[in-house]
Amino acid sequence: MKPGKGFKIFRVVALIVVVLSLVAPLIWMVAASFKTNVDIYDSSKAVVFTPTLDNYNTVLQQANYVQFIVNSLWVAFAATTLSLLLGVPAAYSMSRFNMKKSALVVLMARIIPGVSLLVPWYYVFSNLRMVGGFSVLILSHMFVSLPLIVYIMMGYFDGLPDELEEAALVDGLTPIGAFRRITLPLSVPGIATAGILSFIFSWNNFMFALVLSGASTKTLPVAIFDFVGYASIDWGGLMAATTVVTLPIMLIALFVQKYVVSGLTAGATKG
């Protein structure tokens, strides 16, 4: 169907408004990260200002940020890998054998408010002397990743025809062999989708790390708060810190846009 001319003009204007309101605040954030605190306070320097790298120097040198970047990368990577190892076979089973109730157990993790689990977790993990270590952070982030991965992969496996596996069985492969050599290679796009989304959500997760991380295992979203003092805020440093957190994940998302979108909308159209 062809839209009319009036609608076309209206659409262009409306979409410009939408795009600007989504992008402008982010540009503002990045711009502020290149301003001195004096320039941030000066409204005449809102658009035209002399950029400086001072804030990034503060962030990267004084605040030990490199350590926190490595922490975030490691936690998100480990949680994603382990969740894929557990989640992909589980999703396969739940899809092929139609285990709706079992799937519900895993998806419950999406529904329960994280705080209601944190007190007991804190109790158990502090008794095990794990609080402040990486293992407990990775475990808690897996709790976010795993349900996501199961949800996405179940939808993906539902869409793969059984016939290919059946043909492989006739050719003499065992069912597990058929899963490993036929289904898994075919699922690479789905696994990529699930993995990328899991990485993003783990990278962005805040509440679990806020309670369970220690001074040396802090992840980036928690470390941002180092720039918020009781009396005043180092706005330049803070905006540099937020840029350091958001920019990498945005760039990743832009390069693999297709996967991110299909992951975010997984299961939406099946009704």
Place this chain on the structure above:
Amino acid sequence: MSAVSAPERATSSASVMPDTPGWARWANDHRKWLFAAPAMAFVAALIIFPLAWTAYLSLTDSSGSVRAESEFIGFRNYVDVLTDTDRFWPAVARTGAFTGVALLVEVVLGMAIALLLWRPFRGEKWVRVAILLPLVATPVAVGMMWRLIFDPNIGLANQALGWVGIGPQPWLAGQHTALPTTIFIDIWQWTPMVVLILLAGLTSLSDEPQEAAMIDGASAWQRFRHVTLPLLMPTVIVAVLLRGIDALKTFDILYATKGRGGGSFNEVETLNVYAYGLSFDYNEYGLSSTVLILFFLLIIALMWVLTARKKKEEAGR
């Protein structure tokens, strides 16, 4: 689902292979649970004990330290919480207002934007990029970014109001403007999610009903109201479910913009922020567990209502 009949055939073909070792055959025959059990065990271990413990704690006067002795006090916490008109009920109201308003605006706005994007146009790619940016941005960072923009003295928001001759607003700093401002931030970050979901739903609709309605002379609004919207309803409910659950649990943005306790007047203290504060700032584990159990029941009830609605919607098609 066509997958239902597959397992029988698959299992029987496993046992016809004579050269597979015993353990491999056992693994193949039991792969259903071999595959599913580890993930389920992991989630269950991290959910079931904690939930049971939270339920137990809600019946005790546990406070101070998670290791401290506590006494079983029955339902006294529940009486205390449910009669608490200072913190609990205002937090319930804020949670309801936050979720209700954010969800309503996100769905209406999301629908409008999704309809704009529905038919192909030039520059589509750039719009999609813009839509993706807020979604993948770290929520805490988003909160901080808006905190600068909404700063009463130096923020862009008041500068912009100044250009059009409107006086400065307190935004996040005001007792009555803070909650609406955080709702705005949630809308900024998550409307794109609704757009993506609805767009996926729209593109999967077939064109015929639309064309038929057009031939019958239906106006654009009539086509949307009586053809597109009813067909899209299941997708709308999925979007409402997904966004609703997350909006109820909002924490990052509130903590980033207002800090602990939701501000000095608790002006953005939702159930989630309240429970977090009770647990980790005041160490009132008994009370916080009670709030959490009530919160949990509320979420389950809402889920149940919405899923029932979704089933009805599907049955009616």
